[in-house]
Amino acid sequence: MAEHPPAPRTAPRLSATFTPEVMAEIRRAAATGIYDIRGAGAKRALPHLDDLLFLGASISRYPLEGYRERCGTEVVLGGRFASKPIHLKTPVTIAGMSFGSLSANAKEALGRGASLAGTSTTTGDGGMTPEERRHSRTLVYQYLPSRYGMNPDDLRRADAIEVVVGQGAKPGGGGMLLGQKITERVAGMRCLPPGIDQRSACRHPDWTGPDDLAIKIEELREITDWEKPIYVKVGASRPYYDTALAAKSGADVVVLDGMQGGTAATQDVFIEHVGIPTLAAIRPAVQALQDLGLHREVQLVVSGGIRSGADVAKVLALGADAVAIGTAALIALGDNDPRWQAEYEALGTTAGAYDDWHEGKDPAGITTQDPGLAARLDPELAGRRLANYLAVMTLEAQTIARACGKSHLHNLEPEDLVALTIEAAAMAQVPLAGTGWIPGREAPGNGPF
Amino acid sequence: MPTIDLRTSALRDLNRALHALAPDTNETRWIVENPDGRHAVAVGLDAAVSVEIDGHVGYYCAGMNKQASVVVNGNAGVGVAENMISGFVHVRGDASQAAGATAHGGMLLIDGNAGARCGISMKGVDILVKGSIGHMSAFMAQAGTLTVLGDAGEALGDSLYEARLYVRGSVTSLGADCIEKAMRDEHRAQLFARLEAAGLAGEVDAGEFRRYGSARSLYHFHVDNAGAY
Ligand SMILES: Cc1cc2nc3c(=O)[nH]c(=O)nc-3n(C[C@H](O)[C@H](O)[C@H](O)COP(=O)(O)O)c2cc1C
Numbered sequence: 057m058a059e060h061p062p063a064p065r066t067a068p069r070l071s072a073t074f075t076p077e078v079m080a081e082i083r084r085a086a087a088t089g090i091y092d093i094r095g096a097g098a099k100r101a102l103p104h105l106d107d108l109l110f111l112g113a114s115i116s117r118y119p120l121e122g123y124r125e126r127c128g129t130e131v132v133l134g135g136r137f138a139s140k141p142i143h144l145k146t147p148v149t150i151a152g153m154s155f156g157s158l159s160a161n162a163k164e165a166l167g168r169g170a171s172l173a174g175t176s177t178t179t180g181d182g183g184m185t186p187e188e189r190r191h192s193r194t195l196v197y198q199y200l201p202s203r204y205g206m207n208p209d210d211l212r213r214a215d216a217i218e219v220v221v222g223q224g225a226k227p228g229g230g231g232m233l234l235g236q237k238i239t240e241r242v243a244g245m246r247c248l249p250p251g252i253d254q255r256s257a258c259r260h261p262d263w264t265g266p267d268d269l270a271i272k273i274e275e276l277r278e279i280t281d282w283e284k285p286i287y288v289k290v291g292a293s294r295p296y297y298d299t300a301l302a303a304k305s306g307a308d309v310v311v312l313d314g315m316q317g318g319t320a321a322t323q324d325v326f327i328e329h330v331g332i333p334t335l336a337a338i339r340p341a342v343q344a345l346q347d348l349g350l351h352r353e354v355q356l357v358v359s360g361g362i363r364s365g366a367d368v369a370k371v372l373a374l375g376a377d378a379v380a381i382g383t384a385a386l387i388a389l390g391d392n393d394p395r396w397q398a399e400y401e402a403l404g405t406t407a408g409a410y411d412d413w414h415e416g417k418d419p420a421g422i423t424t425q426d427p428g429l430a431a432r433l434d435p436e437l438a439g440r441r442l443a444n445y446l447a448v449m450t451l452e453a454q455t456i457a458r459a460c461g462k463s464h465l466h467n468l469e470p471e472d473l474v475a476l477t478i479e480a481a482a483m484a485q486v487p488l489a490g491t492g493w494i495p496g497r498e499a500p501g502n503g504p505f
Numbered sequence: 506m507p508t509i510d511l512r513t514s515a516l517r518d519l520n521r522a523l524h525a526l527a528p529d530t531n532e533t534r535w536i537v538e539n540p541d542g543r544h545a546v547a548v549g550l551d552a553a554v555s556v557e558i559d560g561h562v563g564y565y566c567a568g569m570n571k572q573a574s575v576v577v578n579g580n581a582g583v584g585v586a587e588n589m590i591s592g593f594v595h596v597r598g599d600a601s602q603a604a605g606a607t608a609h610g611g612m613l614l615i616d617g618n619a620g621a622r623c624g625i626s627m628k629g630v631d632i633l634v635k636g637s638i639g640h641m642s643a644f645m646a647q648a649g650t651l652t653v654l655g656d657a658g659e660a661l662g663d664s665l666y667e668a669r670l671y672v673r674g675s676v677t678s679l680g681a682d683c684i685e686k687a688m689r690d691e692h693r694a695q696l697f698a699r700l701e702a703a704g705l706a707g708e709v710d711a712g713e714f715r716r717y718g719s720a721r722s723l724y725h726f727h728v729d730n731a732g733a734y
Contacts, residue, residue: 090726203607203626206588208549208569235725247609247628247647248666252724255664257645261625262565262584262603271544275565278520279549 092324093232095157095413095423096383097225097316097361102333104316104361105370107480108473109489112459120458127454128464131378133355134216134285134308137277141285141308142194142216145174146450147378147465148368150385150442151313151359152198152218152289154180156233156242157320157413158386159430160187161438162422165389167191168435169442173450178218178380181231181256183245184210191439196287199276201230202256204246208279217276218287219269219307221260221298224317224360227291227331231256232321236416239425270305277306287311292337292360293330299344303354311380312341314360318383320423321414334360334371336483339470342375351375352466365452372453373468374484388445389438390420508536516543523573526552542582547575550592567594570611586613589630602639605632608649614703621658624651627668633703643670644680652699654709662717670717671696673709684720692716 070076081092113119120127134141150170155163157180164187170177176194183205184197197214199206211217222228233242235251243250263272273286288302289311302310314334319327338358345351358371359380371379383391392400394407399419403412413423421432457465460472474489475481481488482495509519519537526532530552537558540546544563547556550573558566561579570589577585580598589608596604599617606622608630618636622644629648637655644660646668656674663680669692670683679685688696696711 203588203628206607207590207609208551208571208588211549211569249724253726255645257626261622261644262587262606268564268583271564275545275548275568278517278545279569281521281524282517 093234093321093414094324094327094411095318095320095322096327096411097318098328098333100328102316103335103477103479103483104333105335105367107335107476108370108484108486109476110369110373110456110460110472111474113461117461119461120463122455122458125458126463127458128466129450129454131355131466133287133357133378136308136350136353137306138216138283138285138308139281140215140283142176144176144194144378146446147372147453148173148362148446148449149175149196149357149378149380150177151317151380151382152178152180152196152220153382153386154182154231154233154320155185155188155245156180156182156237156425157423159421159424159433160185160241161430161433161435162386162389163188164191164435165433165438165442166385167195168439169385169388169446170194172439172443173446175446176215179210179214181233182242183207184213185245189213191435198289200256201258201260202246203261204256211276211280211284214284216285216287216309217280218289218311219273219276220289221269221302222289222291222293222313223319224291224313224315224331224334225319226322226326227293228258229322229326229330230258232414234321234414234416237414237425242425266301266305269301273306285309287357289313291315291317292332292334295332295337296340296344299341299356300348303345303348303350307354309355309357310341310345311357311359312337312376313380314358316361317359318386333483334358334362335480338371338374338376339483339485345375352377365449365454366456368449368453369456369465369468370473372465373472374470377466384445385442386422388442389422390433390441391418391422393420396420506534506536507532508538510538511541511543511546512539516546520545520548523547523550523552523554523556526554528552530554540579544582547573550575561598567592570594580617581615585615586611586630589613599636600634604634605630608632610649612702618655624649624668627651631699631702633699635703637674640677641680643668643683646670650695650699652696652703652714662719664723665717665719667719669695671699671714672717673714676715676717679717682720682723683717686716686718688714688716 131147171193177192178196194215196216198218200220285308287309288307290298292314315331355377357378358376362379396419416424418424421429473486533554535556540560542563548568551571553572555574557576563582565584567575568587570592574593576595581596581600583601584603586594587606589611591611595614600619602620603622604619605613607626609628613632615634619638621639623638623642625644627646633652640658643662647666652671657676659677660680662683665683
């Protein structure tokens with residue numbers, strides 16, 4: 057009897073909905089009963105600045121000579137109402153990251169690097185440390201709902217004040233710092249018992265809404281004799297209205313943080329599902345300022361997933377005045393460096409994926425309060441690396457600007473950009489490459505360009 | 506004795522003049538007339554002077570105060586003495602919401618009632634209210650004392666940390682993780698000292714108060730507490 061060959065079988069098929077990662081998370085949740093908390097920003101693929109390209113100069117416009125023809129990078133923040141606005145050499149600033157989430161050495165390194173590069177750094181939830189003030193030429197002092205460590209002497213010592221309404225990683229959410237990182241020093245600065253899991257409020261305790269915000273800003277100005285620029289930081293969710301309301305409330309500067317923006321510790325569900333991408337937030341914010349006649353008078357600082365000079369140039373071309381970096385700055389200091397691979401593996405992760413920053417076990421010594429680990433980061437060397445990286449970003453942005461024929465980064469404009477995808481074209485309101493088509497806009501010349 | 510009339514002088518000039526005072530200044534007593542509900546009156550002071558404000562003030566009067574003694578002969582708007590570090594702020598009338606919010610030190614004395622969220626996020630200040638306080642008072646209060654001669658509204662001490670709450674009258678309800686605690690001698694002594702500082706020694710009996718504090722059951726994230734968060 058002839059044997060039948062075995063019937064072909066259906067190949068094992070993994071679900072696109074229930075991916076291995078999704079299933080692992082269901083099992084983790086079922087085993088522990090608690091949501092996943094982690095650091096860093098949204099990890100899923102999102103429409104981003106990579107989906108934009110510059111149109112270099114050609115016959116209709118001419119480029120500037122690299123190195124020889126000037127391409128300015130300096131930026132002034134806060135000239136609207138502050139008598140002492142901030143002058144920076146590069147539009148790349150360091151975003152607010154708290155002492156507590158970061159070690160004192162890491163904060164010092166950020167200050168050193170930023171100062172070498174001629175830019176500003178920013179405090180965070182938990183107050184200002186003397187190390188940070190000493191090593192930061194220009195320091196922005198955050199005014200957060202928790203008001204941990206908030207004190208008028210530091211307010212007067214600061215170069216600018218940033219009222220934090222929200223963060224891109226968690227618009228509408230408060231902060232958390234888990235007990236492992238609440239050492240005596242961190243606890244003392246926050247007036248809390250050491251070792252407890254500490255929540256930061258999601259709303260300010262003494263104001264809600266734009267009318268109150270205007271009064272709060274007036275108070276901060278009165279306390280500091282109208283000297284310091286006042287920023288308002290919002291997470292990107294309704295950027296048009298938030299930017300308009302912040303400007304109307306009297307802000308000098310609006311800081312807009314997209315959903316890719318990093319965090320020290322937040323629920324994963326919050327990071328991945330609340331807020332809108334950086335790319336989608338910029339044009340509405342710029343539009344709000346233009347509608348109020350305040351574009352360039354109120355500066356716009358954009359953050360959330362900024363990695364390179366190309367990103368900087370694109371954000372500025374869309375109408376921002378400066379950018380802020382968090383995650384990229386930590387990577388420049390040494391975060392997630394493969395040299396610590398063995399230790400990352402021991403923690404059940406791998407270099408590049410490590411995001412359990414809230415646990416305080418960072419092998420690179422950055423997101424920790426453990427003295428042994430923190431000592432691994434040499435603030436001088438790390439500061440030097442950050443300064444190098446900032447210099448490279450600035451040079452890259454200049455390279456692109458010169459290619460577009462611009463004598464200052466701020467002369468970049470949306471007309472220099474095209475989009476690679478329809479989504480990016482719609483969000484950034486620039487044409488799909490090779491066409492004149494801007495989705496959502498009725499243009500007469502929608503034919504090929 | 507400098508007298509500033511806010512109908513004819515700019516608020517900015519008043520605050521600037523107060524900020525410019527040297528530690529050894531002779532001008533230690535200031536009068537502010539016609540505040541007319543202005544916001545941010547006498548904010549950011551850092552000198553051992555006294556400022557008396559004749560009339561009602563708006564938001565954030567005496568905000569971030571250090572050292573100074575500020576007296577309001579009237580009512581105060583939202584956030585009076587917010588984030589005070591040291592010194593003494595006295596409201597002779599009523600205070601609105603968030604009185605003494607996040608204040609780190611010093612004393613806030615309110616002769617009348619205080620609105621909602623009195624002492625929210627307080628970090629070491631001593632607040633004494635002769636009247637009653639509104640709902641959600643001492644929300645997330647971290648340190649210091651809140652003493653109330655009258656009643657407290659709903660959800661007193663919600664998500665409380667280490668602040669101590671002394672209430673003589675009724676409490677409509679306690680917030681998450683806030684419980685009544687025994688009055689031991691140390692608490693009676695502390696309460697007595699606060700009453701004394703408010704000039705109430707001999708007038709008010711410390712024995713009539715109840716103490717409320719944190720059950721400390723929300724100090725660590727735990728799945729069984731999910732309903733309480
Ligand atoms: C470790 C860490 C701590 C942070 N702490 C704060 C903070 O205290 N306050 C705040 O407004 N934002 C905080 N952020 C957010 C940053 O200010 C910034 O919005 C974000 O990092 C920008 O996005 P990027 O990380 O993609 O550059 C933190 C971010 C990180 C990575």
